[in-house]
Amino acid sequence: MKLFDVYPLYEVCPVKAKDVHVYDAGGTEYLDLYGGHAVISVGHSHPHYVNRIQEQLHNIAFYSNAVENPLQQQLADEIGLQSCLHEYQLFLCSSGAEANENALKLASFYNGKKRVVAFKNAFHGRTSAAVATTDNQAINAPLNQQQEVTFIPFNDAAALEQELQKGDVCAVIFEPIQGVGGLDIPEDDFVLAMEKLCYQYDTALIADEVQSGFSRSGTFFAFQKNNIKPHVISMAKGMGNGFPIGGILVHPDIKPKYGMLGTTFGGNHLACTASLAVLEILKKEKLQLHAQEMEGYFRSCAEKIEGVKIKGRGLMLGLEFDYEVAPLRKRLIYEKKIFTGGSSNKNVIRILPPLTVKKSHFDQFFDALEALL
Ligand SMILES: Cc1ncc(COP(=O)(O)O)c(C=O)c1O
DSSP: OOOOOOOOOOSOOEEEEEBTEEEETTOOEEEESSHHHHTOSSOBTOHHHHHHHHHHHHHOSOOOTTSOOHHHHHHHHHHHHHHTOTTSEEEEESSHHHHHHHHHHHHHHHHSOOEEEEETTOOOOSSHHHHHTSSOGGGOOTTGGGSOEEEEOTTOHHHHHHHHTTSOEEEEEEOSSOTTTTSOOOOHHHHHHHHHHHHHTTOEEEEEOTTTTTTTTSSSSGGGGGTOOOSEEEEOGGGTTTSOOEEEEEOTTSOOOTTSSOOSSTTOHHHHHHHHHHHHHHHHTTHHHHHHHHHHHHHHHHTTSTTOEEEEETTEEEEEOSSOOHHHHHHHHHTTOEEOBOOSSTTEEEEOOOTTOOHHHHHHHHHHHHHHO
16 A cells, blocks of 8 residues: 655654654764654653653553543643643643634634634645645645635734724734744734733633644743733644643633543553653753753854744744755765754744753754755
8 A cells, every 4th residue: 555645745754752863773963953844842762751652551552532631631731830720620632723623613603703813924734724724725625725724924913903903803823933944933012912911802812832842832821921911722732742631731721521522542641641741850950941042052153054044932033044055954964974954934943842951952954054055
Protein backbone atom coordinates (compact mmCIF):
# COMPACT_ATOMS: atom_id res chain seq x y z
CA MET A 1 0.00 0.00 0.00
CA LYS A 2 1.21 3.53 -0.80
CA LEU A 3 1.15 6.36 1.71
CA PHE A 4 -1.29 9.14 0.86
CA ASP A 5 1.33 11.61 -0.29
CA VAL A 6 0.53 14.94 1.35
CA TYR A 7 3.87 15.84 2.97
CA PRO A 8 6.90 17.15 1.05
CA LEU A 9 9.76 15.45 2.93
CA TYR A 10 13.36 16.30 3.76
CA GLU A 11 15.66 13.35 3.15
CA VAL A 12 16.40 12.78 6.83
CA CYS A 13 15.20 9.80 8.83
CA PRO A 14 15.58 10.16 12.59
CA VAL A 15 15.60 6.87 14.52
CA LYS A 16 16.69 8.13 17.92
CA ALA A 17 16.48 11.39 19.87
CA LYS A 18 17.91 12.79 23.08
CA ASP A 19 17.24 16.22 24.58
CA VAL A 20 17.86 18.75 21.76
CA HIS A 21 19.29 16.28 19.25
CA VAL A 22 17.94 13.67 16.85
CA TYR A 23 20.04 10.97 15.19
CA ASP A 24 19.67 9.03 11.95
CA ALA A 25 20.49 5.32 11.56
CA GLY A 26 24.11 6.15 10.64
CA GLY A 27 24.51 8.07 13.93
CA THR A 28 24.55 11.55 12.33
CA GLU A 29 23.54 14.09 14.95
CA TYR A 30 21.07 16.89 14.09
CA LEU A 31 20.47 19.90 16.31
CA ASP A 32 16.70 20.23 16.74
CA LEU A 33 15.79 23.92 16.78
CA TYR A 34 12.35 23.02 15.38
CA GLY A 35 11.17 20.77 18.24
CA GLY A 36 9.15 18.69 15.79
CA HIS A 37 7.02 21.84 15.23
CA ALA A 38 7.06 23.26 18.78
CA VAL A 39 6.01 19.92 20.24
CA ILE A 40 9.13 18.91 22.15
CA SER A 41 8.96 20.97 25.33
CA VAL A 42 11.06 19.18 27.97
CA GLY A 43 13.53 17.55 25.57
CA HIS A 44 13.44 14.34 23.56
CA SER A 45 13.24 11.14 25.64
CA HIS A 46 13.69 12.91 28.98
CA PRO A 47 14.39 10.14 31.54
CA HIS A 48 11.61 11.26 33.92
CA TYR A 49 9.12 11.40 31.02
CA VAL A 50 10.17 7.95 29.79
CA ASN A 51 9.94 6.42 33.28
CA ARG A 52 6.51 7.93 34.04
CA ILE A 53 5.03 6.67 30.75
CA GLN A 54 6.66 3.24 31.11
CA GLU A 55 5.31 2.85 34.63
CA GLN A 56 1.82 3.94 33.57
CA LEU A 57 1.87 1.53 30.65
CA HIS A 58 2.42 -1.34 33.08
CA ASN A 59 -0.61 -0.23 35.13
CA ILE A 60 -3.32 0.96 32.74
CA ALA A 61 -2.86 2.73 29.41
CA PHE A 62 -6.45 3.47 28.45
CA TYR A 63 -10.01 3.21 29.56
CA SER A 64 -12.97 5.20 28.32
CA ASN A 65 -14.34 8.46 29.71
CA ALA A 66 -17.31 6.49 31.08
CA VAL A 67 -15.36 5.67 34.27
CA GLU A 68 -13.39 7.66 36.86
CA ASN A 69 -9.84 8.65 35.97
CA PRO A 70 -8.14 10.56 38.83
CA LEU A 71 -5.18 11.39 36.55
CA GLN A 72 -7.41 13.92 34.77
CA GLN A 73 -8.05 15.75 38.04
CA GLN A 74 -4.33 15.63 38.91
CA LEU A 75 -3.58 17.16 35.53
CA ALA A 76 -6.25 19.86 36.01
CA ASP A 77 -4.82 20.70 39.45
CA GLU A 78 -1.26 20.95 38.17
CA ILE A 79 -2.22 23.10 35.15
CA GLY A 80 -4.21 25.30 37.55
CA LEU A 81 -1.18 25.60 39.82
CA GLN A 82 1.37 26.39 37.12
CA SER A 83 -0.88 28.74 35.13
CA CYS A 84 -2.56 30.32 38.20
CA LEU A 85 -5.89 29.83 36.38
CA HIS A 86 -7.42 27.73 39.19
CA GLU A 87 -10.98 28.82 38.45
CA TYR A 88 -11.00 27.49 34.86
CA GLN A 89 -12.29 23.99 33.98
CA LEU A 90 -10.32 21.44 31.92
CA PHE A 91 -11.60 19.36 29.01
CA LEU A 92 -9.12 16.99 27.39
CA CYS A 93 -8.79 15.88 23.76
CA SER A 94 -5.97 14.70 21.52
CA SER A 95 -4.78 17.46 19.14
CA GLY A 96 -4.62 21.18 18.53
CA ALA A 97 -7.32 21.23 15.86
CA GLU A 98 -9.60 19.20 18.11
CA ALA A 99 -8.98 21.64 20.95
CA ASN A 100 -9.97 24.59 18.72
CA GLU A 101 -12.93 22.67 17.33
CA ASN A 102 -14.21 22.17 20.88
CA ALA A 103 -13.43 25.77 21.82
CA LEU A 104 -15.46 27.13 18.89
CA LYS A 105 -18.33 24.73 19.45
CA LEU A 106 -18.47 25.62 23.13
CA ALA A 107 -18.50 29.34 22.30
CA SER A 108 -21.46 28.76 20.01
CA PHE A 109 -23.31 26.70 22.62
CA TYR A 110 -22.58 29.44 25.18
CA ASN A 111 -24.09 32.41 23.37
CA GLY A 112 -26.17 30.74 20.66
CA LYS A 113 -24.43 32.61 17.81
CA LYS A 114 -22.50 31.15 14.88
CA ARG A 115 -20.20 33.54 13.03
CA VAL A 116 -16.52 33.66 13.99
CA VAL A 117 -14.02 36.49 13.73
CA ALA A 118 -10.45 35.36 13.08
CA PHE A 119 -7.29 37.17 12.02
CA LYS A 120 -5.24 37.56 8.85
CA ASN A 121 -2.52 34.89 8.64
CA ALA A 122 -4.13 32.84 11.41
CA PHE A 123 -3.58 29.09 11.65
CA HIS A 124 -5.94 27.10 13.88
CA GLY A 125 -5.82 23.57 12.40
CA ARG A 126 -7.14 21.49 9.53
CA THR A 127 -10.53 20.22 10.68
CA SER A 128 -14.02 21.64 10.20
CA ALA A 129 -14.34 24.98 12.03
CA ALA A 130 -10.62 25.11 12.87
CA VAL A 131 -9.62 25.13 9.20
CA ALA A 132 -12.39 27.58 8.34
CA THR A 133 -10.83 30.02 10.83
CA THR A 134 -7.41 29.43 9.25
CA ASP A 135 -6.46 32.14 6.76
CA ASN A 136 -5.44 29.83 3.92
CA GLN A 137 -8.00 29.14 1.23
CA ALA A 138 -5.83 26.39 -0.30
CA ILE A 139 -6.57 24.06 2.64
CA ASN A 140 -10.27 24.98 2.97
CA ALA A 141 -12.48 22.48 1.12
CA PRO A 142 -15.93 23.60 -0.10
CA LEU A 143 -17.36 21.68 2.88
CA ASN A 144 -15.35 23.81 5.33
CA GLN A 145 -16.30 27.02 3.53
CA GLN A 146 -19.85 26.64 4.83
CA GLN A 147 -18.64 28.06 8.15
CA GLU A 148 -19.24 31.76 8.63
CA VAL A 149 -15.88 33.37 9.30
CA THR A 150 -14.70 36.94 8.89
CA PHE A 151 -10.96 37.72 8.83
CA ILE A 152 -9.72 41.08 10.06
CA PRO A 153 -6.17 42.39 10.65
CA PHE A 154 -4.55 42.47 14.09
CA ASN A 155 -4.64 45.84 15.86
CA ASP A 156 -7.79 47.19 14.19
CA ALA A 157 -10.17 47.59 17.15
CA ALA A 158 -12.63 49.60 15.03
CA ALA A 159 -12.96 46.76 12.50
CA LEU A 160 -13.45 44.30 15.36
CA GLU A 161 -16.17 46.41 16.97
CA GLN A 162 -17.90 46.84 13.60
CA GLU A 163 -18.16 43.03 13.32
CA LEU A 164 -19.21 42.42 16.93
CA GLN A 165 -21.90 45.12 16.71
CA LYS A 166 -23.73 42.98 14.14
CA GLY A 167 -24.64 40.70 17.07
CA ASP A 168 -24.05 37.31 15.39
CA VAL A 169 -20.42 36.58 16.36
CA CYS A 170 -20.06 33.62 18.73
CA ALA A 171 -16.27 33.81 19.05
CA VAL A 172 -13.16 35.79 18.33
CA ILE A 173 -10.24 33.39 18.03
CA PHE A 174 -6.62 34.61 18.10
CA GLU A 175 -3.07 33.35 18.50
CA PRO A 176 -1.29 35.48 21.14
CA ILE A 177 1.85 34.82 19.06
CA GLN A 178 1.13 33.67 15.50
CA GLY A 179 2.87 30.41 14.74
CA VAL A 180 2.53 29.24 11.15
CA GLY A 181 1.76 32.86 10.12
CA GLY A 182 5.26 34.02 11.07
CA LEU A 183 5.51 35.14 14.72
CA ASP A 184 3.42 38.31 14.57
CA ILE A 185 2.10 39.48 17.95
CA PRO A 186 -0.97 41.70 18.44
CA GLU A 187 -0.25 44.99 20.20
CA ASP A 188 -0.95 45.09 23.97
CA ASP A 189 -3.62 47.80 23.63
CA PHE A 190 -5.43 45.80 20.98
CA VAL A 191 -5.47 42.64 23.14
CA LEU A 192 -7.01 44.62 26.01
CA ALA A 193 -9.58 46.23 23.67
CA MET A 194 -10.41 42.81 22.19
CA GLU A 195 -11.14 41.40 25.65
CA LYS A 196 -13.31 44.40 26.55
CA LEU A 197 -15.26 44.26 23.28
CA CYS A 198 -15.86 40.51 23.55
CA TYR A 199 -17.35 40.87 27.03
CA GLN A 200 -19.36 43.94 25.92
CA TYR A 201 -20.94 42.18 22.92
CA ASP A 202 -21.45 38.73 24.50
CA THR A 203 -18.85 37.09 22.28
CA ALA A 204 -16.46 34.42 23.53
CA LEU A 205 -12.75 35.22 23.33
CA ILE A 206 -10.66 32.16 22.45
CA ALA A 207 -6.89 32.23 22.96
CA ASP A 208 -5.27 29.61 20.76
CA GLU A 209 -2.25 28.58 22.83
CA VAL A 210 -1.74 25.33 20.93
CA GLN A 211 1.77 26.41 20.00
CA SER A 212 2.57 29.16 22.50
CA GLY A 213 1.23 27.46 25.65
CA PHE A 214 2.91 25.34 28.31
CA SER A 215 5.72 27.84 28.99
CA ARG A 216 7.16 28.14 25.46
CA SER A 217 6.62 31.92 25.42
CA GLY A 218 8.30 32.49 28.81
CA THR A 219 4.96 32.73 30.65
CA PHE A 220 2.75 29.67 31.12
CA PHE A 221 0.37 31.02 28.46
CA ALA A 222 1.44 33.80 26.10
CA PHE A 223 -1.78 35.81 26.66
CA GLN A 224 -0.87 36.13 30.36
CA LYS A 225 1.55 38.90 29.47
CA ASN A 226 -1.62 40.97 28.92
CA ASN A 227 -3.41 39.75 32.03
CA ILE A 228 -6.68 39.06 30.20
CA LYS A 229 -9.30 36.36 30.91
CA PRO A 230 -10.27 34.59 27.68
CA HIS A 231 -13.44 32.50 27.75
CA VAL A 232 -11.61 29.49 26.34
CA ILE A 233 -7.91 28.67 26.04
CA SER A 234 -6.85 25.90 23.67
CA MET A 235 -3.60 23.99 24.08
CA ALA A 236 -1.81 20.95 22.67
CA LYS A 237 1.72 20.69 21.24
CA GLY A 238 4.11 21.11 24.20
CA MET A 239 1.56 19.60 26.57
CA GLY A 240 2.62 16.02 25.87
CA ASN A 241 6.22 16.43 24.58
CA GLY A 242 5.22 14.27 21.62
CA PHE A 243 2.44 12.23 23.20
CA PRO A 244 -0.78 13.30 21.41
CA ILE A 245 -2.78 15.31 23.93
CA GLY A 246 -4.73 18.56 23.67
CA GLY A 247 -7.22 20.38 25.79
CA ILE A 248 -9.23 23.48 26.51
CA LEU A 249 -9.48 25.55 29.66
CA VAL A 250 -12.99 26.88 30.09
CA HIS A 251 -13.93 30.06 31.98
CA PRO A 252 -16.19 29.47 35.02
CA ASP A 253 -19.00 31.50 33.38
CA ILE A 254 -19.42 28.65 30.87
CA LYS A 255 -21.25 25.80 32.53
CA PRO A 256 -20.86 22.17 31.43
CA LYS A 257 -23.74 19.89 30.47
CA TYR A 258 -23.54 16.11 30.03
CA GLY A 259 -22.84 15.26 26.41
CA MET A 260 -21.93 18.83 25.42
CA LEU A 261 -18.40 17.73 24.44
CA GLY A 262 -16.86 14.27 24.28
CA THR A 263 -14.12 12.09 22.85
CA THR A 264 -12.96 8.48 22.99
CA PHE A 265 -9.21 9.01 23.35
CA GLY A 266 -9.04 12.41 25.07
CA GLY A 267 -7.73 12.37 28.64
CA ASN A 268 -6.68 8.73 28.64
CA HIS A 269 -4.33 7.45 31.33
CA LEU A 270 -1.18 7.48 29.22
CA ALA A 271 -1.86 10.95 27.81
CA CYS A 272 -2.50 12.42 31.28
CA THR A 273 0.67 10.80 32.62
CA ALA A 274 2.72 12.18 29.72
CA SER A 275 1.42 15.68 30.40
CA LEU A 276 1.91 15.37 34.17
CA ALA A 277 5.51 14.31 33.52
CA VAL A 278 5.96 17.40 31.31
CA LEU A 279 4.61 19.67 34.06
CA GLU A 280 6.83 18.03 36.69
CA ILE A 281 9.91 18.60 34.52
CA LEU A 282 8.90 22.18 33.63
CA LYS A 283 8.67 22.95 37.35
CA LYS A 284 11.76 21.05 38.56
CA GLU A 285 14.03 22.41 35.83
CA LYS A 286 12.50 25.93 35.91
CA LEU A 287 12.15 25.82 32.13
CA GLN A 288 9.82 28.82 31.90
CA LEU A 289 12.49 31.08 33.35
CA HIS A 290 15.08 29.33 31.22
CA ALA A 291 12.99 30.12 28.10
CA GLN A 292 13.10 33.82 29.03
CA GLU A 293 16.87 33.71 29.55
CA MET A 294 17.48 31.85 26.31
CA GLU A 295 15.36 34.39 24.41
CA GLY A 296 17.66 37.11 25.72
CA TYR A 297 20.74 35.22 24.56
CA PHE A 298 19.22 34.43 21.15
CA ARG A 299 18.34 38.10 20.62
CA SER A 300 21.83 39.28 21.62
CA CYS A 301 23.33 36.95 18.97
CA ALA A 302 20.71 37.71 16.29
CA GLU A 303 21.10 41.47 16.67
CA LYS A 304 24.59 41.13 15.21
CA ILE A 305 23.22 39.94 11.85
CA GLU A 306 22.65 42.88 9.57
CA GLY A 307 19.21 43.41 8.02
CA VAL A 308 17.45 40.73 10.06
CA LYS A 309 14.31 41.34 12.09
CA ILE A 310 13.85 39.29 15.28
CA LYS A 311 10.27 38.20 15.93
CA GLY A 312 8.34 36.30 18.60
CA ARG A 313 8.87 35.73 22.30
CA GLY A 314 10.40 33.19 24.67
CA LEU A 315 11.46 30.16 22.64
CA MET A 316 8.93 30.84 19.92
CA LEU A 317 11.20 32.99 17.80
CA GLY A 318 11.72 33.99 14.21
CA LEU A 319 14.34 35.63 12.03
CA GLU A 320 12.88 37.61 9.16
CA PHE A 321 15.21 38.16 6.19
CA ASP A 322 14.50 40.31 3.14
CA TYR A 323 14.47 37.22 0.88
CA GLU A 324 12.92 33.75 0.90
CA VAL A 325 14.62 31.40 3.34
CA ALA A 326 13.70 27.92 2.00
CA PRO A 327 17.13 27.38 0.36
CA LEU A 328 18.90 28.56 3.52
CA ARG A 329 16.86 26.17 5.71
CA LYS A 330 17.72 23.33 3.34
CA ARG A 331 21.43 24.09 3.62
CA LEU A 332 21.13 24.32 7.41
CA ILE A 333 19.75 20.77 7.43
CA TYR A 334 21.96 19.11 4.84
CA GLU A 335 25.23 20.97 5.37
CA LYS A 336 25.08 22.02 9.03
CA LYS A 337 22.76 19.34 10.44
CA ILE A 338 20.39 21.84 12.05
CA PHE A 339 16.59 21.67 11.91
CA THR A 340 14.66 24.95 11.82
CA GLY A 341 11.05 25.76 10.98
CA GLY A 342 9.46 27.54 8.03
CA SER A 343 6.42 29.80 7.96
CA SER A 344 3.69 30.99 5.62
CA ASN A 345 5.76 34.20 5.60
CA LYS A 346 8.42 32.80 3.28
CA ASN A 347 11.10 35.17 4.61
CA VAL A 348 10.94 33.84 8.18
CA ILE A 349 13.01 31.05 9.78
CA ARG A 350 11.25 29.77 12.87
CA ILE A 351 13.15 28.70 15.99
CA LEU A 352 11.08 26.40 18.23
CA PRO A 353 13.59 24.32 20.17
CA PRO A 354 13.01 22.10 23.19
CA LEU A 355 12.89 24.43 26.22
CA THR A 356 16.07 22.76 27.48
CA VAL A 357 18.15 24.39 24.69
CA LYS A 358 21.45 25.90 25.86
CA LYS A 359 23.57 28.88 24.80
CA SER A 360 26.06 26.53 23.13
CA HIS A 361 23.30 25.27 20.80
CA PHE A 362 22.48 28.81 19.73
CA ASP A 363 26.22 29.47 19.26
CA GLN A 364 26.31 26.48 16.91
CA PHE A 365 23.30 27.85 15.01
CA PHE A 366 24.68 31.36 14.62
CA ASP A 367 28.11 30.05 13.56
CA ALA A 368 26.37 27.92 10.92
CA LEU A 369 24.29 30.86 9.77
CA GLU A 370 27.37 33.10 9.52
CA ALA A 371 29.12 30.49 7.39
CA LEU A 372 26.16 30.16 5.04
CA LEU A 373 25.14 33.80 4.63
C1 LIG B 1 -1.70 27.88 16.75
C2 LIG B 1 -2.08 26.51 16.27
N1 LIG B 1 -3.35 26.08 16.44
C3 LIG B 1 -3.74 24.86 16.05
C4 LIG B 1 -2.86 23.99 15.42
C5 LIG B 1 -3.33 22.64 14.99
O1 LIG B 1 -2.79 21.66 15.80
P1 LIG B 1 -2.80 20.12 15.34
O2 LIG B 1 -1.84 20.02 14.20
O3 LIG B 1 -2.34 19.38 16.58
O4 LIG B 1 -4.18 19.77 14.97
C6 LIG B 1 -1.55 24.40 15.20
C7 LIG B 1 -0.59 23.51 14.51
O5 LIG B 1 0.44 23.91 14.02
C8 LIG B 1 -1.15 25.69 15.63
O6 LIG B 1 0.10 26.15 15.44
